[in-house]
Amino acid sequence: MALSYKARRRWSLIILLIGLPVYVIVAVNLVDLFDRPPFLLELAIYIGLGFLWALPFKSVFLGVGQADPDAPQEDDDKKSR
Numbered sequence: 001m002a003l004s005y006k007a008r009r010r011w012s013l014i015i016l017l018i019g020l021p022v023y024v025i026v027a028v029n030l031v032d033l034f035d036r037p038p039f040l041l042e043l044a045i046y047i048g049l050g051f052l053w054a055l056p057f058k059s060v061f062l063g064v065g066q067a068d069p070d071a072p073q074e075d076d077d078k079k080s081r
Contacts, residue, residue: 012064023053
């Protein structure tokens with residue numbers, strides 16, 4: 001079942017405002033469970049985890065920054081005024 005544009009916008013907002021901070025806290029605590037790795041390895045881990053969180057939500061974020069495709073189109077005359 002495909003999500004509508006408005007549903008994708010709502011879910012993307014929820015993911016960014018709630019899910020991402022929770023993911024950051026979990027990632028930092030997960031890395032802290034082990035002895036602190038060298039700086040470059042730790043940086044690579046955080047970059048990898050930063051990329052990894054977005055992969056499952058790619059379809060939710062796709063096209064959210066664009067205009068609503070279901071909205072009625074305005075005439076070109078109205079836009080120029």
